[in-house]
Amino acid sequence: MKGITKTFPGVKALSNVNLKVKEGEIHALCGENGAGKSTLMKVLSGVYPHGNYDGDILYKGQVCQFKDIKDSESLGIVIIHQELALIPYLSISENIFLGNEQAKRGVINWNETTVKTRGLLQTVGLKESPFTQVSTIGVGKQQLVEIAKALSKEVKLLILDEPTAALNEDDSENLLELILELKKQGISSIIISHKLNEIEKIADSVTILRDGQTIQTLDMKKDQVTEDVIIKGMVGRDLTNRYPERTPEIGETIFEVRNWNVYHPTQQDRKMLNNINMNIRRGEVVGIAGLMGAGRTELAMSVFGRSYGKRISGQVFMHGKEVHLTDINKAMEHGLAYVTEDRKHYGLILIDDIKRNISLSSLKKLSKYGVINENEEVLVAEEYRRKLNIKSPSILQKTVNLSGGNQQKVVLSKWIYTGPDILILDEPTRGIDVGAKYEIYSIINQLASEGKGVLVISSELPEILGMCDRIYIMNEGHISGEVDRQDATQEILMKYMTRSRG
Amino acid sequence: MGAIGELFKKNIRQYGMIIALIFISIFFQILTDGILLKPLNVTNLILQNSYILVLAIGMVLVIITGHIDLSVGSVAAFIGAFSAIMMVDMQMNPVLAVILSLLMGALVGAWQGFWVAYIKIPAFIVTLAGMLLFRGLTMIVLNGQSIAPFPKSFQKISSGFIPDLFNGSTMHVLTLVIGVLLSTLVVYQEFKTRKIQAKYGFEQSSVWLSFAKSAALVLVINAFTFVLAQYNGIPNILVILLVLIAIYSFVMNRMTMGRHIYALGGNEKAAGLSGVKTKRVTFWVFVNMGVLAALSGLVFAARLNSATPKAGTNFELDAIAACFIGGASASGGIGTVIGAIIGGLVMGVMNNGMSLVGLGVDWQQGIKGLVLLLAVGFDIYNKSKTS
Numbered sequence: 099m100k101g102i103t104k105t106f107p108g109v110k111a112l113s114n115v116n117l118k119v120k121e122g123e124i125h126a127l128c129g130e131n132g133a134g135k136s137t138l139m140k141v142l143s144g145v146y147p148h149g150n151y152d153g154d155i156l157y158k159g160q161v162c163q164f165k166d167i168k169d170s171e172s173l174g175i176v177i178i179h180q181e182l183a184l185i186p187y188l189s190i191s192e193n194i195f196l197g198n199e200q201a202k203r204g205v206i207n208w209n210e211t212t213v214k215t216r217g218l219l220q221t222v223g224l225k226e227s228p229f230t231q232v233s234t235i236g237v238g239k240q241q242l243v244e245i246a247k248a249l250s251k252e253v254k255l256l257i258l259d260e261p262t263a264a265l266n267e268d269d270s271e272n273l274l275e276l277i278l279e280l281k282k283q284g285i286s287s288i289i290i291s292h293k294l295n296e297i298e299k300i301a302d303s304v305t306i307l308r309d310g311q312t313i314q315t316l317d318m319k320k321d322q323v324t325e326d327v328i329i330k331g332m333v334g335r336d337l338t339n340r341y342p343e344r345t346p347e348i349g350e351t352i353f354e355v356r357n358w359n360v361y362h363p364t365q366q367d368r369k370m371l372n373n374i375n376m377n378i379r380r381g382e383v384v385g386i387a388g389l390m391g392a393g394r395t396e397l398a399m400s401v402f403g404r405s406y407g408k409r410i411s412g413q414v415f416m417h418g419k420e421v422h423l424t425d426i427n428k429a430m431e432h433g434l435a436y437v438t439e440d441r442k443h444y445g446l447i448l449i450d451d452i453k454r455n456i457s458l459s460s461l462k463k464l465s466k467y468g469v470i471n472e473n474e475e476v477l478v479a480e481e482y483r484r485k486l487n488i489k490s491p492s493i494l495q496k497t498v499n500l501s502g503g504n505q506q507k508v509v510l511s512k513w514i515y516t517g518p519d520i521l522i523l524d525e526p527t528r529g530i531d532v533g534a535k536y537e538i539y540s541i542i543n544q545l546a547s548e549g550k551g552v553l554v555i556s557s558e559l560p561e562i563l564g565m566c567d568r569i570y571i572m573n574e575g576h577i578s579g580e581v582d583r584q585d586a587t588q589e590i591l592m593k594y595m596t597r598s599r600g
Numbered sequence: 601m602g603a604i605g606e607l608f609k610k611n612i613r614q615y616g617m618i619i620a621l622i623f624i625s626i627f628f629q630i631l632t633d634g635i636l637l638k639p640l641n642v643t644n645l646i647l648q649n650s651y652i653l654v655l656a657i658g659m660v661l662v663i664i665t666g667h668i669d670l671s672v673g674s675v676a677a678f679i680g681a682f683s684a685i686m687m688v689d690m691q692m693n694p695v696l697a698v699i700l701s702l703l704m705g706a707l708v709g710a711w712q713g714f715w716v717a718y719i720k721i722p723a724f725i726v727t728l729a730g731m732l733l734f735r736g737l738t739m740i741v742l743n744g745q746s747i748a749p750f751p752k753s754f755q756k757i758s759s760g761f762i763p764d765l766f767n768g769s770t771m772h773v774l775t776l777v778i779g780v781l782l783s784t785l786v787v788y789q790e791f792k793t794r795k796i797q798a799k800y801g802f803e804q805s806s807v808w809l810s811f812a813k814s815a816a817l818v819l820v821i822n823a824f825t826f827v828l829a830q831y832n833g834i835p836n837i838l839v840i841l842l843v844l845i846a847i848y849s850f851v852m853n854r855m856t857m858g859r860h861i862y863a864l865g866g867n868e869k870a871a872g873l874s875g876v877k878t879k880r881v882t883f884w885v886f887v888n889m890g891v892l893a894a895l896s897g898l899v900f901a902a903r904l905n906s907a908t909p910k911a912g913t914n915f916e917l918d919a920i921a922a923c924f925i926g927g928a929s930a931s932g933g934i935g936t937v938i939g940a941i942i943g944g945l946v947m948g949v950m951n952n953g954m955s956l957v958g959l960g961v962d963w964q965q966g967i968k969g970l971v972l973l974l975a976v977g978f979d980i981y982n983k984s985k986t987s
Contacts, residue, residue, distance in 0.1 A: 405873060426875050436873065444873055447866035449933050458863055459874040461856040468855045473800045512874065 102141055102153035111137045112151070112310045119255065119288060124281055126297040127290045128328050129307035130531035135290045136180075138307070139257050142288075143177040144170040157255075174254030178244045180263060186233035191215035193232055194247045218246040222276055238269030245276065256280065256287045262296060263529060266390035266557065274300050292531065294325040306331035329532055340536065341564035344543040348567065349380030351418070352551055353434075353520045358412035360400045370396050370407060372576040378520060378551035383542060385566030386555045387591050393575040394555045395439055398522045402436040403429035416519070430459065433519035437509050437526060439555075441502075445509040448498040452490060453479035455497055456511045463515075482511035486541060503534025510541060521545060522553045527561060539565060559588045571595055616978070617926060617942045624946060628953030635956055636949070639831035642824075647758060647903065649948035650837040651676070651896040653941055655919035656926075657848050658892035660940035661885050663923050664852075664865045666932025667716060667723035669889050671730030673915035675708050676897030677908075678734040683898055684747035684907035687754060694754040702894050708734065709890020710883070717882035731916070739909045748906030758903035761832040762839060772833030779825030783818040790814045837899060844892075848937045861885060865932030921968070922947055925975040946971070 104112040144164030215228035224242040262270040306313040354377040362368035399406035403426030423429040438444035479493040486507040571579040571594035579594035686697040766773035852858035863871040926943030928935030
């Protein structure tokens with residue numbers, strides 16, 4: 099791609115970007131959120147048709163003018179978006195050949211479809227029947243179905259947008275192996291990822307974008323690229339320390355869970371959490387590490403006003419006194435706040451502005467006899483916009499238009515404004531770029547220094563190790579270990595995370 | 601010039617329908633040789649559309665929560681029949697009967713709200729069932745026949761006018777006085793807001809804009825009361841409507857309850873995890889719809905002076921159309937009470953205008969359908985352009 103420039107009304111998303119992918123290589127594309135990675139890939143795959151941008155796309159030396167995705171797919175360029183585009187209620191084979199049905203005059207040949215699906219599933223290493231409904235398999239397997247779908251289109255250049263963002267370590271590992279395997283078969287890939295260790299592992303070269311411009315293209319081997327080099331290119335400065343310094347001042351225990359048991363909401367006999375005991379002290383940042391499905395989110399949600407699970411038993415203590423947090427309002431009254439994992443679906447009212455999102459949980463504080471003091475509300479929103487450095491032209495900006503990092507700051511503002519003693523942050527930096535991550539970490543440290551207890555649930559071990567004073571490790575619904583900061587290493591955490599019971 | 605253009609562009613969605621309403625009015629005013637805006641016809645317009653507008657207020661709340669209510673026409677008919685049994689057959693005191701009717705409406709709303717909010721059956725299905733159920737009940741209660749006549753005092757809800765305390769001979773003086781009082785209120789409010797904004801140190805629009813806005817509003821209010829005063833003055837039902845509009849606008853814009861309704865419609869899960877009692881709010885929105893459907897049924901019965909098994913047919917469609925023309929979003933979270941009223945008036949003026957020029961009901965239906973489609977299409981086009 100040569101000299102690509104793409105403008106949206108009011109913003110120049112890409113300016114004169116160059117990207118060169120060699121045949122048979124894995125090319126990583128890095129950049130902060132909003133740097134233009136996804137836009138560039140949409141141009142390449144024909145989502146933005148020719149004429150919509152300036153510059154040229156050259157494929158095997160030929161100038162291409164894609165009118166739509168079909169055009170680019172016919173040349174073997176296939177994009178897999180971050181949000182998977184599978185139809186949940188159709189089977190694997192129906193999904194794979196959707197829009198590309200094995201049909202004659204509109205009549206589908208199901209036998210051929212099934213046979214081909216079997217072959218494709220074997221290639222990607224997915225042991226599922228072609229008739230399995232997609233909604234019944236996990237995200238990791240769905241990702242493989244997407245790749246099988248791409249393969250069915252005789253892909254030559256595969257574009258993967260954040261393929262491992264929603265996967266656990268095992269599934270990520272598998273996926274990366276598969277991409278390497280495909281490379282051997284001569285399929286080139288462009289991979290967009292925030293996980294720099296993955297890039298280091300599999301990429302042959304890397305292109306870094308910043309503010310819609312190409313910063314540099316590096317050969318992983320020749321240039322001896324390390325994570326630090328990539329980060330420096332992405333943020334335009336050295337990040338000597340990815341986790342801000344903090345001297346913990348830890349006080350008495352303010353929150354404790356004892357003998358906490360929770361069953362699955364619909365499968366009555368399935369025990370999701372088994373005899374959990376944990377506590378958080380004043381000014382402490384506590385981490386929960388664990389693989390996906392270990393029960394971390396379930397623990398947080400079941401404690402937070404019983405928003406998850408059935409047949410909950412056990413005790414919760416705040417400041418040494420037992421409390422019964424039977425609904426979310428009670429949990430909030432007792433000083434609990436929960437920042438959800440999926441901010442778009444569970445955290446924000448996307449069609450509402452920053453101001454209304456921040457005030458939503460604290461309307462009682464802002465109103466008298468149910469009438470909201472809108473002027474106070476504006477002041478509060480302005481205060482948090484300044485304090486948490488939410489980057490937007492005004493507090494009346496709709497949250498749907500904000501970047502991931504700024505959206506997360508809005509959700510944090512909402513919960514900090516409720517004045518909690520304990521904040522539970524579920525994957526607080528997922529899908530957020532490096533610069534904004536640092537800011538979120540600083541906010542967490544600030545909260546701890548104000549004497550609040552912070553519980554961080556995270557799948558990124560370096561983050562847990564870098565931020566937390568004490569770490570609980572969960573596995574299969576129970577706590578399999580507890581380690582202090584000074585004793586913790588990735589290896590120890592991994593060992594507890596994967597250790598099976600019994 | 602640029603600033604005015606910018607201002608217009610920013611508010612086109614808010615004022616688009618008002619402008620459309622003005623154009624449609626002017627269009628029919630010309631087409632009917634000035635009959636449309638004659639005092640008698642303006643009064644008629646209000647009386648004809650009052651029961652739809654009452655429904656539209658409740659409906660817009662339901663739509664903002666992301667639901668729909670198809671049963672309101674049947675519920676209105678059922679409550680009309682219920683009130684007729686009490687007032688005509690049992691000779692009950694009208695005031696008591698009205699109160700009981702509204703309570704019955706609340707009960708009906710609670711019934712449907714229970715299924716929607718707590719059992720999680722889609723509102724489309726619950727209220728489709730309700731549409732059949734309450735139509736059936738209406739016919740059972742009425743034995744398939746109409747009941748009439750209602751007591752005189754009850755009919756006054758729809759056919760009465762506020763008394764003229766000043767005994768004007770050619771003009772209804774109290775109506776004019778009310779116009780002036782409302783004008784003062786508008787100007788006072790505008791200045792009060794400015795003062796509070798100044799106190800908090802907020803950015804303010806220019807004084808001229810405030811002035812122009814108040815002047816326009818004052819002009820509209822007084823022109824309206826002037827026209828009404830030339831006939832019988834302000835109808836009772838208009839007073840009820842204005843009070844409802846004021847209350848519901850205030851609740852939706854300024855109170856926590858309203859904020860919870862918008863949040864629930866915008867993202868139910870996020871609202872729930874932020875401490876909004878989503879089930880309870882949904883339930884009460886349906887109870888409220890039931891009460892307003894009951895009121896609508898009473899107003900219609902009073903206007904017709906009889907309770908009939910066929911009353912309220914297709915009311916739900918008019919009310920729903922009013923909300924969507926007024927800018928509500930079918931996926932929830934967006935919409936205003938004022939918008940729904942404007943939407944209702946657009947439909948009302950068109951109905952009235954087309955009848956006046958002698959267009960058949962067949963054509964009226966078709967044209968109304970196209971207007972609904974175009975209005976929503978225009979709205980969606982605008983949204984896609986701005987985002």
